[in-house]
Amino acid sequence: MNLHKYHSSIKPLRKAIDALPVTPGSYALLLQLRQRERLAVGKLGIFDFLPGEYVYFGSARGSGGIRARLGRHLRGAGKLHWHIDFLRTSARVSGYFYLSDDVVAELPVRTRRSLECIWSQRCAQNRLFQLAAPGFGASDCINRCESHLYRFSERDVSTDAIRSMMADAVGVGSACIVGAFV
Numbered sequence: 001m002n003l004h005k006y007h008s009s010i011k012p013l014r015k016a017i018d019a020l021p022v023t024p025g026s027y028a029l030l031l032q033l034r035q036r037e038r039l040a041v042g043k044l045g046i047f048d049f050l051p052g053e054y055v056y057f058g059s060a061r062g063s064g065g066i067r068a069r070l071g072r073h074l075r076g077a078g079k080l081h082w083h084i085d086f087l088r089t090s091a092r093v094s095g096y097f098y099l100s101d102d103v104v105a106e107l108p109v110r111t112r113r114s115l116e117c118i119w120s121q122r123c124a125q126n127r128l129f130q131l132a133a134p135g136f137g138a139s140d141c142i143n144r145c146e147s148h149l150y151r152f153s154e155r156d157v158s159t160d161a162i163r164s165m166m167a168d169a170v171g172v173g174s175a176c177i178v179g180a181f182v
């Protein structure tokens, strides 16, 4: 066992979590699934997830804000509560983007509605993103999103393209969308 490698992979993760803001906000979680998996997703049902890249859009409005929520996804710990927790048991987190509500507060009112829905609907309209599991993450969605989870191929969609799409959909510069890759 390569201990040095093991330790060097843990430390940046802790650093990455510590660097996250405690403000509320919205985010995209990027996941990678190496092989096909049949997974039970809580009460939503059982789905076959194909190998590839996935993007999940959510919001972090609980105590601890973005750091608490993304930290939970990054560690992959805790009870299986949200739909994404079930996919996280088999998929690796490869990165994330977030937009703090501090930044959103400066924007025109019309763009303040659930950003995770604006982003999800952008993906739903883009043929490079596939609906992975109907209803995923959208049980409480008031904007009638088909899903808050989409699958894509890294051959077709770069992480930069996702960041640009998120910025464009909300009407902010790409620099407002903070990202990191793990």
Ligand SMILES: [Zn+2]
Pocket: 114, 116, 117, 118, 120, 138, 141, 142, 143, 144, 145, 148
């Ligand atoms: Zn939605």
